Amino acid sequence: MTANVISLDGLKVASRDDLSKAIEDKGCESSACGSSDGPSDMAPEIWEKVKDHPCYSEEAHHYFARMHVAVAPACNIQCNYCNRKYDCANESRPGVVSERLDPEQAARKVIAVANEVPQLSVLGIAGPGDSAYDWRKTKETFDLVYKQLPDIKLCLSTNGLALPDHVDDLLEMNIDHVTLTINMIDPEVGTKIYPWIFYQHKRHTGLEASKILHERQMQSLDLLAERGILVKVNSVMIPGINDKHLLEVNKVVKQKGAFLHNIMPLISAPEHGTVFGLEGQRGPTAAELKELQDACAGGANLMRHCRQCRADAVGLLGEDRGQEFTMDLVPEEVSYDPAKREAYREWVAGERMDRRAAAEVAKGETTATVAEDAKAMLVAVATKGGGRINQHFGHATEFQVFEVDADGVRFVTHRRADNYCVGGYGEDDKLDEVIRTLEGVPVILCAKIGDCPREALEAAGIEAIDDYAFDYIETAVSAVFRARNGLPAEEAVSA
Numbered sequence: 001m002t003a004n005v006i007s008l009d010g011l012k013v014a015s016r017d018d019l020s021k022a023i024e025d026k027g028c029e030s031s032a033c034g035s036s037d038g039p040s041d042m043a044p045e046i047w048e049k050v051k052d053h054p055c056y057s058e059e060a061h062h063y064f065a066r067m068h069v070a071v072a073p074a075c076n077i078q079c080n081y082c083n084r085k086y087d088c089a090n091e092s093r094p095g096v097v098s099e100r101l102d103p104e105q106a107a108r109k110v111i112a113v114a115n116e117v118p119q120l121s122v123l124g125i126a127g128p129g130d131s132a133y134d135w136r137k138t139k140e141t142f143d144l145v146y147k148q149l150p151d152i153k154l155c156l157s158t159n160g161l162a163l164p165d166h167v168d169d170l171l172e173m174n175i176d177h178v179t180l181t182i183n184m185i186d187p188e189v190g191t192k193i194y195p196w197i198f199y200q201h202k203r204h205t206g207l208e209a210s211k212i213l214h215e216r217q218m219q220s221l222d223l224l225a226e227r228g229i230l231v232k233v234n235s236v237m238i239p240g241i242n243d244k245h246l247l248e249v250n251k252v253v254k255q256k257g258a259f260l261h262n263i264m265p266l267i268s269a270p271e272h273g274t275v276f277g278l279e280g281q282r283g284p285t286a287a288e289l290k291e292l293q294d295a296c297a298g299g300a301n302l303m304r305h306c307r308q309c310r311a312d313a314v315g316l317l318g319e320d321r322g323q324e325f326t327m328d329l330v331p332e333e334v335s336y337d338p339a340k341r342e343a344y345r346e347w348v349a350g351e352r353m354d355r356r357a358a359a360e361v362a363k364g365e366t367t368a369t370v371a372e373d374a375k376a377m378l379v380a381v382a383t384k385g386g387g388r389i390n391q392h393f394g395h396a397t398e399f400q401v402f403e404v405d406a407d408g409v410r411f412v413t414h415r416r417a418d419n420y421c422v423g424g425y426g427e428d429d430k431l432d433e434v435i436r437t438l439e440g441v442p443v444i445l446c447a448k449i450g451d452c453p454r455e456a457l458e459a460a461g462i463e464a465i466d467d468y469a470f471d472y473i474e475t476a477v478s479a480v481f482r483a484r485n486g487l488p489a490e491e492a493v494s495a
């Protein structure tokens, strides 16, 4: 197999001394220089559980990677948005799973990836069917991995129907992250999403099926909360069917102790062969999704950085390195070497502290120089991870989008963009697609950009800036915001 070591190039390590001095000079508003989901926002034992999990912590997703192993092919329900020739649409974007694995193969693959990808922190089982229905394979896989790599977090994603039968196993297996996909709390709504379920050796249809599924999902939530297992609820937003209803779902899952709620857009292309795809049921627009997420303010905390990844994805969220680790590339004998992962974790610990400190300084400067009621703006960022602006515009397959106002900088979403630049040649139609993708975003920050795309973006009203190459995202976004709100640009750049 090729030696694909993730390099840390582009992740310029900031001078901690400079930042500390900046904090002393300018003052740090909050004690721990906390970020929106940092250690200052939650109990230490919870932070300990989520700090390296790329799905449970927005901050962690800049640094840590997950991998899925496709050991659970069968499912006990039918969702109208799923065709199992494709990945589970709950946890993946459509695309055939490259290969299904048995538990022994899966464990070998995890070791191979852990040796090569220092960012790896989580192993998830998310299909392609239901991980709790195929319990024997799921349990065997997790047991094998836990024995050999006890520092990898184990994570499970399920529709919840079979989960109550296995929750006591979860504690024994040291699993403290479970995702439940809950699309309704009203079984009438469920009848439009689930044509049938298979429960206690019997197939159930219609309202009866939805009632059973709902009861088992609520029971799963209660049992997991009682055992202190962190629950993330995934919901698929289906316009005209459960879009408004998800506000109620958000309230109820919060009451029942869910840690996060991840509202994902329905993916329903006709070529995927799903019921919704064939019926022409559309997914929500980016604006509709954001509107619903914003309307959930005050309810369960929202995850906004989900990438709807494949059931065999490998890498940071938003990248897929699965093809580098297919079974024909994994050696028959592989032994675990934790050295790279340990070194990476040590580096991340310092880097995260610096980034938080830098973000806090930038926030203080923005609050001091920009009017409180200045209009919020969106800024797109090309990044390879590490919380820095470290990617060439032409190499970006997605842009992270941040919102900034006088209160600071927040991650809001990502927008996909197919590689604009292939083999060094720009392709006009792809650039048009990027421009469409960035609708409503007036600024893009990247490590470098050529004159032609810069001009095309400018003509579309989007300013491309590469002056902040390798800077932290928050400091750069704050500086742009200050520059756009009256502060001289040179001053903002040097701030």
Ligand code: CLF
Pocket (backbone or CB within 6 Å): 054, 055, 066, 067, 068, 090, 091, 092, 122, 123, 124, 125, 126, 155, 156, 157, 179, 232, 262, 305, 306, 307, 308, 309, 317
């Ligand atoms: Fe996988 Fe899911 Fe665990 Fe993450 S994914 S089982 S919680 S390790 Fe994450 Fe992927 Fe979104 Fe899932 S980005 S689809 S939320």
Ligand code: SF4
Pocket (backbone or CB within 6 Å): 075, 076, 077, 078, 079, 081, 082, 083, 084, 088, 089, 090, 127, 128, 129, 130, 159
């Ligand atoms: Fe498909 Fe997942 Fe629904 Fe099962 S739970 S039908 S695998 S989307």
